[in-house]
Amino acid sequence: MSSLFDLGGRVIVITGGTGTIGSAFAEALLNAGAKVVLWGRGKTVPVEESVKKVAEKTGKHDKISGYRVDVSVKEEVVSGLNKVTEEVGVPDVLINGAGGNKGKSAFIDADLELFKEILHNNLIGGLMIPSQVFASYWIEKGIKGSIINVASAASYIPLSGVWAYDAAKSAVINLTMGAAKEFAPHGIRVNGIAPGFYIGHQNRDLLYSDYENGILTDRGKAIINHTPYGRFGTMEDLHGTVVFLASEKASGFITGVTIPVDGGYLVDNI
Numbered sequence: 590m591s592s593l594f595d596l597g598g599r600v601i602v603i604t605g606g607t608g609t610i611g612s613a614f615a616e617a618l619l620n621a622g623a624k625v626v627l628w629g630r631g632k633t634v635p636v637e638e639s640v641k642k643v644a645e646k647t648g649k650h651d652k653i654s655g656y657r658v659d660v661s662v663k664e665e666v667v668s669g670l671n672k673v674t675e676e677v678g679v680p681d682v683l684i685n686g687a688g689g690n691k692g693k694s695a696f697i698d699a700d701l702e703l704f705k706e707i708l709h710n711n712l713i714g715g716l717m718i719p720s721q722v723f724a725s726y727w728i729e730k731g732i733k734g735s736i737i738n739v740a741s742a743a744s745y746i747p748l749s750g751v752w753a754y755d756a757a758k759s760a761v762i763n764l765t766m767g768a769a770k771e772f773a774p775h776g777i778r779v780n781g782i783a784p785g786f787y788i789g790h791q792n793r794d795l796l797y798s799d800y801e802n803g804i805l806t807d808r809g810k811a812i813i814n815h816t817p818y819g820r821f822g823t824m825e826d827l828h829g830t831v832v833f834l835a836s837e838k839a840s841g842f843i844t845g846v847t848i849p850v851d852g853g854y855l856v857d858n859i
């Protein structure tokens with residue numbers, strides 16, 4: 590059974606790999622034997638710092654590396670892919686983890702420049718550009734790669750006040766399905782993970798009014814009440830799903846699906 594989840598010999602690029610969820614994916618994939626490359630803008634956390642943190646946590650110092658790549662700039666993605674190919678190896682899996690939300694407002698007050706920025710960040714940089722660059726490289730070389738997108742609970746049921754994030758994340762599921770169909774003849778799989786609620790840089794202030802003392806905002810409390818497991822996700826909750834989807838042996842006939850990892854948030858009822 591363990592060979593089903595053995596990622597030895599695989600090279601996996603994680604965009605937004607410097608973030609909370611990206612680093613959790615990295616940890617799981619390294620422990621399953623893969624070589625992992627983190628891509629980040631280095632704005633909130635320097636890429637080297639994230640690499641060091643994950644290396645220390647896993648002890649896999651020789652299997653993790655990182656580059657500064659802004660995925661919303663196509664030239665940076667192309668040169669990032671070239672560097673990975675030359676310095677680490679040909680990537681087999683792309684995880685589109687870059688993304689996130691900024692702010693919250695009533696619908697009629699939504700700032701349209703910010704709306705465009707969030708759509709761009711989550712869809713153009715967060716999905717389209719890296720997927721186009723990697724898929725065209727894989728098709729040209731005849732490589733059966735795999736893409737894992739990061740959706741959200743907001744992909745299914747809109748969260749109030751975060752209109753652009755809702756729109757972008759629902760499109761992530763749609764594009765996952767469409768791209769899966771289009772790339773299937775090339776043996777390229779496209780799947781997604783929809784995390785429920787995990788504390789990351791982007792949402793901490795929306796969910797906690799005082800994080801250090803564990804004091805939740807009303808929104809944070811509402812989410813916990815709406816989650817049958819009664820808690821936010823921990824990073825370990827995401828480990829199994831990312832390894833499963835990255836493993837050709839475990840999920841090689843699965844494409845176009847998005848798996849919620851949400852403690853039952855989407856099935857809550859009265």
Ligand SMILES: NC(=O)c1ccc[n+]([C@@H]2O[C@H](COP(=O)([O-])OP(=O)(O)OC[C@H]3O[C@@H](n4cnc5c(N)ncnc54)[C@H](O)[C@@H]3O)[C@@H](O)[C@H]2O)c1
Pocket residue numbers: 604605606607608609610611628629630631632633634658659660661686687688689690710714715739740741742783784785786787788789790791792
């Ligand atoms: N935290 C949650 O509860 C949650 C839930 C569902 C989905 N998600 C999604 O998971 C992904 C990761 O979120 P997180 O909570 O780890 O947030 P995070 O802010 O900790 O990490 C996001 C990372 O993406 C990077 N990034 C953003 N734009 C980039 C760009 N153009 N180029 C390169 N890197 C870029 C940021 O620098 C950051 O390091 C996002 O797509 C987010 O929408 C998060």
